[in-house]
Amino acid sequence: MEKIAAELDINPNRLMALMASETGGTFNPAIVNKSTGATGLIQFIPSTARRVGTTVYALRSMSALQQLDYVKKYYQLSPGQKFRSLKDLYLYTFFPIAMNHSSNPNYVFKSNKTSAAELAALHRKLARGKNYITMGDFNHYISGIVNEDVPVEFRNQFA
Structure with missing residues (x-):
């Protein structure tokens, strides 16, 4: 987690707080929002999952560690973006x-x-x-x- 945050130039505490909020404090990579269908650690919607080369269904079957690769890919979609x-x-x-x-x-x-x-x-x-x-x-x-x-x-x- 800290390695990915460092590579993205993101404070790891902020990323953890975001994932805690998005997963209801569970950090469950398979968690699904019942109203939107968003999935995972940062609640990927289907179109966003496709942009990083996967699907929400594939994300649901990943471990948190595996899913972090896609979290990283998401934040790399906008190089130079400062958080x-x-x-x-x-x-x-x-x-x-x-x-x-x-x-x-x-x-x-x-x-x-x-x-x-x-x-x-x-x-x-x-x-x-x-x-x-x-x-x-x-x-x-x-x-x-x-x-x-x-x-x-x-x-x-x-x-």
């Missing part, structure tokens, strides 16, 4: 097209393929009762991960 915070890393993992809007708390998450309402329905915790997700909602979610799961003395690593 200076847990938010940067999580945003790239969750909705990479929003990276250019990370400083706008009013930015609404949506794409040409997925409406804001569809995305909110799939990610209710992020939407916080609304039919859309804003960058402000995303910031709130990331703060919750850090404040609930990270000991106070280590929180500065996640800013």
Whole structure:
């Protein structure tokens, strides 16, 4: 894990926090999100799995160590991308097209393929009762991960 994080120039604590959140704290590489079908340590969706040369079905049968190779491949898709915070890393993992809007708390998450309402329905915790997700909602979610799961003395690593 530390080797992969070093090769990617990612703080390993941030990557572990992201995987803990995405797997509900289990680090189970076969875990599947019931509403989206996303699979594994960083919750690969089918199109993302294909981009790194595999399928969600193959990912489900891998060990965590085997799946880390595909986690690495995913973050290598954008060479030069810097993940200076847990938010940067999580945003790239969750909705990479929003990276250019990370400083706008009013930015609404949506794409040409997925409406804001569809995305909110799939990610209710992020939407916080609304039919859309804003960058402000995303910031709130990331703060919750850090404040609930990270000991106070280590929180500065996640800013």
